[in-house]
Amino acid sequence: MKDIKIKVNDLSLYYGDKKALNEITMDIPANKVTALIGPSGCGKSTFLRCINRMNDLIPSVSITGKMLVEGVDIYDKNVDVVNIRKKIGMVFQKSNPFPKSIYENIAYGPRINGMKDKTELDEIVETSLRQAAIWDELKDRLDDSALGLSGGQQQRLCIARTLAVSPDIILMDEPASALDPISTSKIEELVHQLKEQYTIIIVTHNMQQAARTSDHTAFFYMGNLIEMGKTNSIFTKPVQKQTEDYITGRFG
Amino acid sequence: MDKVLNESEGHFFSSRKSTSDIKGKIFVGLTQLAVILIISILFIILAVIVYQGRSKFSWEFISSFPTNGMTEGGIFPALIGTFILVIVMSIAAVPFGTITALYLTEYASENSKFAAAVRFSVRTLAVVPSIIFGLFGLGFFIQFLGAGADTAFNGGELRWGQPNILWASLTMALLTLPVIIVSVEEALKTIPRELREASLALGATKWQTIKKVVLPGSVSGIMTGTILAVSRGAGEVAPILFTGAAYYLATLPGSLSDQFMNLGYHVYIMSTQSSDVEKTMPIQFATTLVLLILTLSLNVVAVIIRSRIRRKAK
Numbered sequence: 001m002k003d004i005k006i007k008v009n010d011l012s013l014y015y016g017d018k019k020a021l022n023e024i025t026m027d028i029p030a031n032k033v034t035a036l037i038g039p040s041g042c043g044k045s046t047f048l049r050c051i052n053r054m055n056d057l058i059p060s061v062s063i064t065g066k067m068l069v070e071g072v073d074i075y076d077k078n079v080d081v082v083n084i085r086k087k088i089g090m091v092f093q094k095s096n097p098f099p100k101s102i103y104e105n106i107a108y109g110p111r112i113n114g115m116k117d118k119t120e121l122d123e124i125v126e127t128s129l130r131q132a133a134i135w136d137e138l139k140d141r142l143d144d145s146a147l148g149l150s151g152g153q154q155q156r157l158c159i160a161r162t163l164a165v166s167p168d169i170i171l172m173d174e175p176a177s178a179l180d181p182i183s184t185s186k187i188e189e190l191v192h193q194l195k196e197q198y199t200i201i202i203v204t205h206n207m208q209q210a211a212r213t214s215d216h217t218a219f220f221y222m223g224n225l226i227e228m229g230k231t232n233s234i235f236t237k238p239v240q241k242q243t244e245d246y247i248t249g250r251f252g
Numbered sequence: 253m254d255k256v257l258n259e260s261e262g263h264f265f266s267s268r269k270s271t272s273d274i275k276g277k278i279f280v281g282l283t284q285l286a287v288i289l290i291i292s293i294l295f296i297i298l299a300v301i302v303y304q305g306r307s308k309f310s311w312e313f314i315s316s317f318p319t320n321g322m323t324e325g326g327i328f329p330a331l332i333g334t335f336i337l338v339i340v341m342s343i344a345a346v347p348f349g350t351i352t353a354l355y356l357t358e359y360a361s362e363n364s365k366f367a368a369a370v371r372f373s374v375r376t377l378a379v380v381p382s383i384i385f386g387l388f389g390l391g392f393f394i395q396f397l398g399a400g401a402d403t404a405f406n407g408g409e410l411r412w413g414q415p416n417i418l419w420a421s422l423t424m425a426l427l428t429l430p431v432i433i434v435s436v437e438e439a440l441k442t443i444p445r446e447l448r449e450a451s452l453a454l455g456a457t458k459w460q461t462i463k464k465v466v467l468p469g470s471v472s473g474i475m476t477g478t479i480l481a482v483s484r485g486a487g488e489v490a491p492i493l494f495t496g497a498a499y500y501l502a503t504l505p506g507s508l509s510d511q512f513m514n515l516g517y518h519v520y521i522m523s524t525q526s527s528d529v530e531k532t533m534p535i536q537f538a539t540t541l542v543l544l545i546l547t548l549s550l551n552v553v554a555v556i557i558r559s560r561i562r563r564k565a566k
Contacts, residue, residue, distance in 0.1 A: 052453060060362055086455030096446035098465060109454040112464070158450070165454055 005030035005169065005199040006051065011065035013046060013055065020046050023065065024222045028216075033191060033200045033230035035214035035231065037207065039234035039246065042220040044203050048171050051201065052088040053081050069169070086113070089162035093174040097146035097161070102138055105146045105157060124164050133159035133190055152183025159190060170194065172202040176209065188213050207247055211235050219243045290528055301544060314539055322500055322522070323531050327539050333417075334546075337492065338482045340421035340508070341428065346478050348425070348473060349432030356433070357440040357529030382490040387496040390415075411420030411509055418508040420496025427491050428481035433523035434537035435480060439473020440466060476557045481549035487543060489516040492544055499525065515543045 006028040013021035021043045028034050036044040046055065053074060055061045066073050074084050086109075097105050106125040107115075115121060125142070129135040134156040138149075146157055155175060162170060172191070175186040191200055191213050204210050210217055211231060218228040219242075227234065227243045238244045312326060319325035352370065358387070360367030399413035406412070412419075443466050450462040467474075499521055500512035505512045522536045523529065 051394050054449065054453065057449070057452070082455050082457050085453055089451075090453040092446060092449065092453075094446055096444075096450040098447060099469065108451070108464070109456075112454065112456045138419065161454065162448075 003030045004028070004072065006201075007066075007071075009066040009068065009070040009140075011047075011063065011067055012037045013043075013050060014062045015058070016060045016096075020223050021050070025226050026218060026225055028199065028201060030198070030199050031195055032215040033195050033202060033213055034216045034218065035093075035210035036201065036203045036220060037210050037219060038220035038226075039220075039244070042075075042225040045173055047220065048173055048201060048203050051169070051171055052085050052090050054090065056081060067194050084102065086165050087167050087225050088169040088171060089165060089167035090171045091155070091159050091162055091173065091175045093177055095158050095178070097149070097154050097157055099145065099147055100145050102144045102149070102157060103142040105161050106164045109161060113165070128160040128164040129157075131194070132156045132184065133193070134160060150183075152179050152186060155179060155183070155187060155192065159187075159194075165244040167198065169199045169201065172200065174203050174205060177205060184209070207235075207249075219246060221246070291374070298544070301537055301541050305534060305539075305541040307532040308474065308538035309541055314542065317502075318500065318535075322528055323526070323528050325534075327515065327518060327542065329353060329501055329504055330513040330515045330518040330539070331542065333389055333497075334486055334515045334543075336412045336417055336505065336512060336520070337421050337424060337496075337514060338485045341485050342478055342482060343426045344422055345425035345428050345432055345481055349429050349477065350436050350474055352429075353433045353436035353440060354462065357437050358458070358466065374430050374433050374506055377426070378434075381426055382488050383426045383493070385491040386493050386495060387422055388426070389419055389491060393419040393422055394495060415494065415496040415511055417496055417505055417512050420492040423491045423495045424488065427488060428485050431481045432474075432477040434439075435558075436470065436474050436475030439470040439476070442561060443469045443472070472557050472561050476554045476561070479550050479554040479557070483547040483554070486530045486550070487547050489514070489520055492517060515539055515546075519543070529541075 004027045005189065008024050008026045008028070011021060011024045012019060019110075024047060036048060040174065049055050050063065050067060051069075051074075055063070063075060067075055069084075069088070072079065082135055098108060100108070103125055106128050107121050110121060110124050115124075126135060126139075129138060134153060137153065138157075146154065149157060152239045155178075159170075159175070176187045179187065188209060191202065195215075204213075214231045216228065216238060217231045217234040219226045219234065219238075219240075227238060227240045229239075234243065235247060314326060314331060315328050316326035317328055352374070356367055356370060360370075394413060394415060397412070398416075400406060400420060402411055402413045445466050447469070448461055451465045452458070456464070494513060495513045496511055497517040501511065501513055519536055519539050522532045522539065526532045
């Protein structure tokens, strides 16, 4: 129980009347990488966005069931969504740096938390960029606009920006889908290093990526969680026929 | 197949093509005529104003007071009065308009009835004749607020219950509010959803996101709105007719409760109330020229900023 970070219980999500997630129940282990796979529209991204309550932004969405993060139901009325999002960071499919300098991008999160001290901020910027393995590339151009970076650099900058708020959990929504193979492998390497300290949940379209980066894999299909288990066993001996069909490329 | 190649059909086909060709050419000709007409109207107006006003137009004209019963001298107080008017107006209208636009784009839910009512009101406000604003300003600001304030705080002594810069500026602010709201709304909408999400996902509140991501990205839109509003406010006369514009003042206004002179109003009185309309003709045209240069250059700046925003949005 101690190494379960997130416990999902009968979680369903509706867009208006349409049920998009159907009674999802799963345990997500701490300090591991959990991959969410499945064909387009299966609900894996929607599910990911439930974990930091990003779906709150869509007015027609309603959610039933429980999402317990370290035992606390994050959909409880007394829970402040802002604190949830500080604890659960998110990296998006399309890199989305602010149109500010590299430094200001990283400092954004600490600043909104009220950090003003310049040396403290400097320190956070450096550690975050180091953690995201991009410090050496960027240290001499911290005042340059983040928009001038390459796609891969931008995405690692966004990861660093997420780390700067020191979350426990990092959600990644197809973080490498728009990147070239070299940038992709850098991101995957990064994911591998980060799981020492963080619980990572990654949505991916790419089977090999799921197999390479994750410890556990959950297969979603049409709003249902079909199967979840150790990545090894999901990819070598899946229990469900649908899972096998999907990972062997028979559909999707 | 044979029929298509048949000679008579071929003729029929080509003759129809030529009629539509003629019709097309006529239409193109008409559109060109319309364009030429519009450009020449604009050109004639500009030419007449420049030609008639050029003798008077000088630095001295801009920087000196009217003299000799306003038949000679310059327009300095009217220029300053116009500046003060648009500045006070902007101070009132820009924050108010920006906040309204923020509500409409950021806070109101898509099917909010209240937001729909606000949008409808803004649109209606934009088409209300400007003289109505003048009458409203007289009734609401001067006779209700101003006179009320005098009774409450001034022991009934007349200070705010009469036309002045403040009431004229606020009346003008109401008139230009739709311009600002629409421009700011347009700018807010160009901020991509991804950036808002990035901020929220870092644990920023909605207000922090607006303050640190949305508003900084919309600064040029707010500027465009302000400039367009200023250029509109500088040119309108009807709203200030009853609310603060003065025929002639020997000194510049020293407080918000003073009346002021105004370029547009100056043109109006010069052409209708002057003791010697013939003699003041060059003054009228030169004043119009100043007003025109002022509003045209403001509009050009606004257009440039706006096109930059549009390019950025793409």
